[in-house]
Amino acid sequence: MSRPQDEEEEEVFRNLTEVKKSQIVMPCHANHRQELSVGQLLKWMDSTACLSAERHAGCPCVTASVDDIHFEHTIGVGQVVNIKAKVNRAFNTSMEVGIVVNCEDLFSDSHWRVCQAFATFVTQRTTGGKVQLRPLVPRTQTEQVEHSLAAERRRMRLVHADIMKDLLTNRAFQQVEVQETEKAVPAERTQVESVELVLPPHANHQVNTFGGQIMAWMENVATIAASRLCNAHPTLRSIDMFHFRGPSHVGDRLVLKAIVNNAFKNSMEVGVCAEAYQGEEPLRHINSAFMTFEVCDRDGKPCTLPKIQPEPLEGRRRYQEAIARKKIRLDRKYIISCKQTEVPLSVPWDLSNQVYLSYNNVSALKMLAARNNWVLNSEKNKVSLYTLEQKQVLSFKIEFEADVPAERAFMVLSDLSKRVEWDPNYERCELIRRVDDDDFLYRVVTPSICRGGVSSSSSANQGGMVQDFILLASRRPPCDSGDPYVIALRSVTLPTHPPTEGYNRGEVLCAGFSIMEVSNTVSKISYFNQASPEVLPYISTDIAGLSSSFYGTFCTCSTFLQDNRDNPTPKDQPPSTLNSTLL
Numbered sequence: 001m002s003r004p005q006d007e008e009e010e011e012v013f014r015n016l017t018e019v020k021k022s023q024i025v026m027p028c029h030a031n032h033r034q035e036l037s038v039g040q041l042l043k044w045m046d047s048t049a050c051l052s053a054e055r056h057a058g059c060p061c062v063t064a065s066v067d068d069i070h071f072e073h074t075i076g077v078g079q080v081v082n083i084k085a086k087v088n089r090a091f092n093t094s095m096e097v098g099i100v101v102n103c104e105d106l107f108s109d110s111h112w113r114v115c116q117a118f119a120t121f122v123t124q125r126t127t128g129g130k131v132q133l134r135p136l137v138p139r140t141q142t143e144q145v146e147h148s149l150a151a152e153r154r155r156m157r158l159v160h161a162d163i164m165k166d167l168l169t170n171r172a173f174q175q176v177e178v179q180e181t182e183k184a185v186p187a188e189r190t191q192v193e194s195v196e197l198v199l200p201p202h203a204n205h206q207v208n209t210f211g212g213q214i215m216a217w218m219e220n221v222a223t224i225a226a227s228r229l230c231n232a233h234p235t236l237r238s239i240d241m242f243h244f245r246g247p248s249h250v251g252d253r254l255v256l257k258a259i260v261n262n263a264f265k266n267s268m269e270v271g272v273c274a275e276a277y278q279g280e281e282p283l284r285h286i287n288s289a290f291m292t293f294e295v296c297d298r299d300g301k302p303c304t305l306p307k308i309q310p311e312p313l314e315g316r317r318r319y320q321e322a323i324a325r326k327k328i329r330l331d332r333k334y335i336i337s338c339k340q341t342e343v344p345l346s347v348p349w350d351l352s353n354q355v356y357l358s359y360n361n362v363s364a365l366k367m368l369a370a371r372n373n374w375v376l377n378s379e380k381n382k383v384s385l386y387t388l389e390q391k392q393v394l395s396f397k398i399e400f401e402a403d404v405p406a407e408r409a410f411m412v413l414s415d416l417s418k419r420v421e422w423d424p425n426y427e428r429c430e431l432i433r434r435v436d437d438d439d440f441l442y443r444v445v446t447p448s449i450c451r452g453g454v455s456s457s458s459s460a461n462q463g464g465m466v467q468d469f470i471l472l473a474s475r476r477p478p479c480d481s482g483d484p485y486v487i488a489l490r491s492v493t494l495p496t497h498p499p500t501e502g503y504n505r506g507e508v509l510c511a512g513f514s515i516m517e518v519s520n521t522v523s524k525i526s527y528f529n530q531a532s533p534e535v536l537p538y539i540s541t542d543i544a545g546l547s548s549s550f551y552g553t554f555c556t557c558s559t560f561l562q563d564n565r566d567n568p569t570p571k572d573q574p575p576s577t578l579n580s581t582l583l
Contacts, residue, residue, distance in 0.1 A: 015086045015087075015139070015143065016055065016056075017052050017053075017055045017056045017086045017087040017136070018052065018084065018085070018086040019048050019049075019051045019052040019055065019084070019085050019086070020048075020082070020083065020084050020085075021044060021047075021048045021081075021082075021083040021084075021085075022080055022081065022082050022083075023044060023080070023081045023083075024078070024079075024080050024081075025075055025076065025077050025078065025079055025080070025081060026077065027077055029077075030076075030077045031233075032233060033074075033233060034076060034077045035074045035075060035076055035077075036074070036075040036076070036077075036079075036081065037216075037219075038071065038219050038236045039215065039216030039217070039218075039219040039220055040216060041075070041081065041101070041114075042212045042215040042216055042219065043210065043212035043213055043215075043216050044081065044083055044212070045083055045085075045099050045101065045117060045119075045212060046063060046119070046210055046211050046212025046213075046215070047210060047212060048083045048084075048085045048099065049063075049085040049097040049099050049117075049119045049121065050062075050063065050121065050204070050210075050211075051085070052085040052086055052087055052097050053087060053095055053097050053121035055087075056087045056090060056095060056133070056134075056136060057095070057121075057123045057131060057133060058131075059123055059124070059125060059131050060123070060124045060125075060204065060205065060206045061121040061122065061123055061124060062121065062122060062124050062204075062206075062208055062211070062244075062247065063119060063120075063121055063210075063211030063212075063244055064094060064120045064121060064122045064243065064244060065119070065120045065157065065241065065242065065243040065244065066117055066118070066119045066120075066211075066215075066239075066241065066242060067117060067118040067119070067153065067157070067241050068238060068239065068240055068241050068329070068332055068333070069115055069116075069117045069238060069239045070115060070237070070238045070333060071114065071115050071236060071237055071238065072112075072113060072114060072115060073103065073112055073113070073114050074235070075103045075114060078106070079103055079104065079105050079106070080103070080104040080105075080106060081101065081102075081103060081104075081114075082101070082102045082103070082104055082111075083099065083100070083101050084099070084100050084102075085097050085098065085099045085100075086098060087136055088118070088136075088143075088146040088147060088149075088150040089136055089146070089147050089150035089151065089154075090133040090134065090135055090136045091133065091154065092132060092133065093122060093123060093130040093131065093132065093133060094120055094121065094122045094123075094133075095120070095121055095133060095136070096118055096119070096120055096150045096153065096154065097118070097119045097120075097121055098116070098117075098118055098146060099116065099117040099118070099119060100113070100116050101113075101114040101115050101116070101117075102114060118150075118153060120154075120157070124206060124208075135480065141370055141372055144370060145366060145367055145370045148366050148370075148479075148483065149363050149366060149367075151479045152359050152362055152363055152476075153359070155355070155359070156355050156356070156359055157241070159355050160241060163328065163352060163355060164324070164325070164328060166351065166352070167324045167327070167328065167352045168320075168321055168324050183306060183307065184306070184307040184308060184309035185229050185260075185263075185306050185307070185308055185309060186309045186311075187259060187260060187261075187308055187309060187310045187311050187315050187319075188259075188311055188315075189228055189229075190225045190226075190228040190229050190258075190259055190260040190270075190308075191225065191257070191258070191259045192221045192222075192224045192225045192228075192256075192257065192258045192259070193221075193255065193256070193257050194217075194220070194221050194255075194256045195253055195254065195255055195256070196217050196253070196254045196256065197251075197252075197253060197254075198248060198249065198250050198251060198252040198253075198254060198276075199250065200250055202250070203249070203250045207249055207250045208247050208248065208249060209247075209248035209249065209250070209252065209254070211244055214244075214248065214254070214274055214286060214287060215239075215287075215289070217254065217256050217274070218256055218258070218272040218274055218287070218289055218291075219236065219272075219291065220256075221256045221257070221258040221272060222236075222258045222270040222272045222289075222291045222293075223236065223293070224258065225258040225259055225260055225270050225272075226260060226268055226270050226291075226293040228260075229260045229263060229268060229305065229306065229308065230268075230295050230303075230305055230306065232295045232303075233295070234268075234293035234294065234295050235293060235294050235295070235296055236291055236292070236293055237267065237292050237293065237294050238291070238292045238329070238333075239289060239290070239291050239292075240289065240290040240291075240292075240325065240329060241332075242287060242288065242289040242290075243287070244286065244287050245285050245286060245287060245288075246276075246284050246285065246286055247286075248274075248276045248284075248286050251278055252276040252277070252278055253276065253277055253278065254274055254275070254276050254286070255274070255275045255276070255277070255283065256272065256273070256274050257272070257273045257275075258270055258271065258272045258273075259271055259318070260308055261290070261308075261310075261318040261319060261321070261322040262308060262310075262318070262319050262322035262323060262326075263305045263306065263307060263308040264305070264326065265304060265305065266294060266302035266303070266304065266305065267292050267293065267294050267302070267305070268292070268293050268294075268305055268308070269290055269291070269292055269322040269325065269326070270290070270291045270292075270293060271288070271289075271290055271318060271322075272288065272289050272290075272291065273285070273287075273288050274286040274287045274288070290322075290325060292329070327352065328352065331352065331353040331356050332356055335347060335353060335356040335357055335359075335360050347492055347493070348492070348493045348494075348495070349441065349472060349492035349493065349494055351435075354435055354439065357472055357490075357492060358438070358439050358472070358474045360490070361472055361474040361488040361489070361490045361510075361512075362474050362476055362486055362488045364488070364490065364509075364510040364530075365486060365488040365489075365510055365511075365512045365514070365528060366486065366514075368388075368395060368510055368528050368530060369397075369484075369514045369526065369528055371388055371390075371395075373388060373390075374386040374387070374388050374397055375387050375388065377396075380551040381551065381555075382400060382401065383398065383399075383400040383550070383551045383554050383555065384398070384399045384400070385397070385398055385550055386398075386399065393509075393530060393531075394531050395510075395528065395529065395530045395531060396528075396529055396531060396539055397526055397527065397528050398526070398527045398550055398554055399524065399525070399526045399527075400524075400525060400554050400558060401518060401522055401523065401524050401525070402522070402523055402525055402557075402558045402561045402562065403521060403522055403558075403562060404521075404522075404523055404561045404562055404565045405517070405520060405521055405522075405523060405565070406485055406515050406516065406517035406518075406523035407477075407485070407517075408561075408564075408565050409485075409515050409523045409525060409561050410475070410477065410485035410487070410513075410515050412560075412561055412564050412565075413487055413513050413515070413525075413561075414473070414475045414487055416429050416431075416440070416442050416444070416471070416473055416489075417429045417430065417431055417442070418560075418564075421560055422553070422556040422557045422559075422560040423553055423556075423557070424447075424553065425446050425447070425553075426444060426445075426446065427445045427446055427447050427466070428444070428445040429442055429443070429444045429445070430442065430443050432470070432494070432496075432497065438474060438475050438476065439472065439473065439474050439475075440472075440473045441470070441471070441472055441473075441492070441494065442470075442471045442473060443468060443469070443470055443471075443497060444468065444469045444471055445466060445467070445468045445503070446466070446467045446468070446469070446506070447466060448465055448466050448467070465502070465503065465504045466502065466503055466504070467503065467504045467505070467506040468500075468503040468504075468505060468506065469491060469505070469506045469507070469508055470491060470492055470493060470494055470497055470505075471489050471490065471491060471492070471508060472489070472490055472491075472492045473487065473488070473489055473512075474486075474487075474488045474489075475487045475488075476488075484514045484515055484516045485513075485514070485515040485516075486512065486513070486514055486515075487512045487513040487515075488510075488511075488512040489508055489510075489511040489512045490508055490509065490510060490511070491506075491507045491508045491509075506532070507532045508529075508532060509530040509531075509532050510528070510529075510530040511527075511528060511529040511530065512527075512528060513525060513526065513527055513528075514526045514528065525557075527554070
């Protein structure tokens with residue numbers, strides 16, 4: 001495998017919070033298969049990330065939470081683990097640290113990605129209280145993107161517990177029947193309980209137990225529980241997002257409990273709990289985590305696992321909750337963790353995956369806007385058309401300045417139902433649902449396109465077909481000064497709005513507006529679109545230089561903004577068609 005691109009491109013500027021760790025895997029670090037123990041890897045990742053956080057904070061820090069981790073590859077004895085951690089963004093008293101783990105084979109000089117993680121650290125004073133963190137200023141294009149996306153990831157973390165709670169109250173998961181079979185393995189057979197004494201080598205300089213050490217102990221008991229179900233050696237594939245609920249200290253007795261909650265066809269979920277006590281004091285809940293294991297054959301293909309027979313009451317509850325978590329896990333993996341080009345078009349929308357689709361929507365637009373290789377295609381009276389071709393995908397950007405404050409432009413453009421007043425490519429736009437203050441679902445109808453890229457409202461006469469789109473619109477105000485206002489658009493599917501006769505259902509990969517404040521009265525507005533086959537005909541003649549219709553459209557947009565700079569905006573008067581009936 002080739003060296004990752006981020007390792008090949010050595011940046012002139014190096015982030016002051018960046019910390020690197022390289023460690024050769026010795027037999028003492030490995031499991032029975034001569035592969036690096038995931039528990040050991042978690043310890044190295046946590047300590048590296050902690051040093052990065054402390055570089056920025058200038059004081060001791062502790063791990064507060066870690067987002068989902070998906071392990072793409074294993075690491076063998078004799079290979080080198082390269083870990084890089086750096087602070088992506090500092091909030092008031094917490095900061096996000098990005099962690100990238102690569103593996104290096106010294107004999108073949110090959111490199112490959114093992115996993116990526118995002119951890120949240122909080123400051124800790126010896127006298128108590130929290131430290132107000134100074135802002136982190138991004139210096140490079142990559143840092144600017146991560147700095148911007150960190151706010152979106154934080155938004156997801158804050159609502160993660162509510163999403164899980166809402167999903168678990170869904171009747172569909174509460175009424176799942178346990179399949180009784182003679183060959184099912186009783187869940188109690190997989191139970192594991194182990195006690196660890198926290199010693200000074202397990203703790204940091206503030207005598208708090210390293211979060212990575214706790215996770216290593218938890219991974220150990222989870223592996224034993226998974227082995228008892230399948231009578232084989234399992235491989236840990238992922239760890240769900242988890243939060244440390246309280247600190248552990250030197251001298252604590254850490255009680256670790258694990259059990260298989262549910263077994264699916266090729267994977268199983270193991271629940272692990274860590275509690276601490278000293279002397280006769282009651283147990284303190286430190287952490288709970290859910291880990292997904294697989295058992296692979298000699299060719300590396302997942303094996304079919306035996307069924308699990310849950311215990312009555314609590315066991316059945318865990319069994320049903322594991323099914324709900326699997327849905328969340330898949331949503332997060334395929335909507336958040338994948339690259340934009342790997343995410344399926346028109347992902348089905350529902351309330352349980354709304355926050356993840358919204359994240360993907362905004363992050364895709366921010367990453368597209370951050371590209372620095374846009375090529376100026378044409379310009380007319382300060383309205384510029386740029387193009388970007390990457391991996392056989394053509395994107396375009398239209399940029400102009402408007403004599404309207406950035407916040408006002410953001411509020412006016414946020415209401416897509418008003419776009420028909422300035423964009424001839426929006427024949428009709430109807431609000432389907434207002435999800436919350438920042439996310440909306442629309443159905444957009446566009447005119448048919450005849451040969452030559454000319455639109456026509458009479459599809460019958462031109463032999464074309466009117467198109468419609470189901471769009472998720474996600475809007476975000478700036479988090480800090482220097483951040484843009486963002487209005488992101490992408491296609492989704494709704495079971496209540498299937499394709500209808502007479503309309504060609506189109507797809508929008510990634511589109512939307514980025515609005516920057518130039519002055520108190522002027523804003524720079526950039527419109528982006530990753531052109532799908534259904535969108536490209538509307539702009540193809542402009543890109544080919546045969547037309548400048550984009551200029552007229554966005555001049556109309558500028559005039560529309562100026563005419564509405566003092567009118568009530570969507571924020572002042574929410575759309576009244578919340579329950580509109582669509583054609």
